[in-house]
Amino acid sequence: NAGVMQNPRHLVRRRGQEARLRCSPMKGHSHVYWYRQLPEEGLKFMVYLQKENIIDESGMPKERFSAEFPKEGPSILRIQQVVRGDSAAYFCASSRDNYGYTFGSGTRLTVV
């Protein structure tokens, strides 16, 4: 029973490129959450999705960031035209009922 799978583990992008982060939730989990973590800081909520729906995107910047969780396939967090300030660890979590989150190992994005 695989946990939450995130890929890639590490991603390097040049300024202005696009970053695509993928997250496959645990089997049976229909709730997906994305969090961002800067060094020595806590986890900042970005977006909460269920299949094909964005439930809460209050923590996601309005510009350049988007997220989806299609009927088939993983959830995708997309960052367009990346800037150095986007460098961080991005964690995905899933749950069965918006309770008891299971986190993936994260994607560490470095913008050069």
Place this chain on the structure above:
Amino acid sequence: GENVEQHPSTLSVQEGDSAVIKCTYSDSASNYFPWYKQELGKGPQLIIDIRSNVGEKKDQRIAVTLNKTAKHFSLHITETQPEDSAVYFCAASIRGNTPLVFGKGTRLSVIA
């Protein structure tokens, strides 16, 4: 929205001693309070959680207490071991309705 404050930010204890980490929250409607442990290079892992209808919960060497009136909750680790060294995060939410809001974390070092 919810705001979670966590302290101390760093904590060093001798092996075998106890460690206590405290959190306060702002939204009196919050009713679910999990604690996560994050080891270097990994995603956060749920170690214990408590709901608002319970004042204390124990699991072997770890325990969590909740004071709803004062809006604070604490993590207690007894007989600490070197493998307890990690960053610990508290969080709060209105279960089933809102995403988890995390504190900024406590870096615990257990000195052998």
